[in-house]
Amino acid sequence: MKTLDDTQLAAFDVEFVDDRLWPLVAARIDSDFPAGDFRFLDVGGGAGRFADQLLERYPRASGTVLDSSERLLASNRPHDRKTLVNDSVERLAELFAPGQFDLICFNWLLHHLVFSSWSGSQRAMVDALEAARGLLSDRGRISLFENMYDGLLIDGLPGLLIFTLTSSRLLRPLLRGMGANTAGVGVCFQSHRQWERLLARAGCAIGHYSNDVTWTLPWHWRVLLHMGYVRVGHFWCHRD
Numbered sequence: 001m002k003t004l005d006d007t008q009l010a011a012f013d014v015e016f017v018d019d020r021l022w023p024l025v026a027a028r029i030d031s032d033f034p035a036g037d038f039r040f041l042d043v044g045g046g047a048g049r050f051a052d053q054l055l056e057r058y059p060r061a062s063g064t065v066l067d068s069s070e071r072l073l074a075s076n077r078p079h080d081r082k083t084l085v086n087d088s089v090e091r092l093a094e095l096f097a098p099g100q101f102d103l104i105c106f107n108w109l110l111h112h113l114v115f116s117s118w119s120g121s122q123r124a125m126v127d128a129l130e131a132a133r134g135l136l137s138d139r140g141r142i143s144l145f146e147n148m149y150d151g152l153l154i155d156g157l158p159g160l161l162i163f164t165l166t167s168s169r170l171l172r173p174l175l176r177g178m179g180a181n182t183a184g185v186g187v188c189f190q191s192h193r194q195w196e197r198l199l200a201r202a203g204c205a206i207g208h209y210s211n212d213v214t215w216t217l218p219w220h221w222r223v224l225l226h227m228g229y230v231r232v233g234h235f236w237c238h239r240d
């Protein structure tokens, strides 16, 4: 698997689940865990800001933040109900026991599981979701925030174009200069329909889906990358 370096990871020392996105996941938690007593795993949870929000808003919850970046994990705020694990998502099944978690969150992690081929990267996402599914308790849920890159006419084309461009080592200096943080490593964005298919392949049934607002993007990016409807989406899943 290809990995980002520390300078690239520094861009992720922020909280992506802001006041606008928080209600999408909170509504699902409140509905399925009304007593607020759940054990969660935040996969690729980085600096732990999302875990901190969960712990603050649900005083009966406890959680684990798993991240492969030692640097991001080190910037976590200590909390007596929070455990930090510095490891890779590829080792989920070895690190944790079946049934150990009620809620497993993937907030913008899966598109970073990049291999040299597009299909190998998709396989890695399915493997990660399958492994997470095996760790769920009977009432377990998987929460997935991701960017949805639907093509203008050809559904999965923007993700494939972005993957091809950002994976290229040759184009790395040019793309870094244009602000593409993952240039030289790659990023594997999917369309909404592709996410649905990957979840189904992993044996995850979608209980609920919500869209955030549509992104406004410069027209030249839209044209060059064949972008249609692009936004953040949230999937709330259970075992099939």
Ligand SMILES: C[S@@+](CC[C@H](N)C(=O)[O-])C[C@H]1O[C@@H](n2cnc3c(N)ncnc32)[C@H](O)[C@@H]1O
Binding pocket: 001, 009, 012, 014, 015, 016, 017, 043, 044, 045, 046, 047, 050, 066, 067, 068, 069, 072, 087, 088, 089, 090, 106, 107, 108, 109, 112, 113
């Ligand atoms: C875009 S950031 C998202 C961070 C956080 N989930 C959030 O929403 O603010 C992606 C995170 O995934 C982590 N990551 C990337 N590859 C990983 C892997 N193989 N195993 C575990 N974490 C990984 C990165 O270190 C980073 O913290």
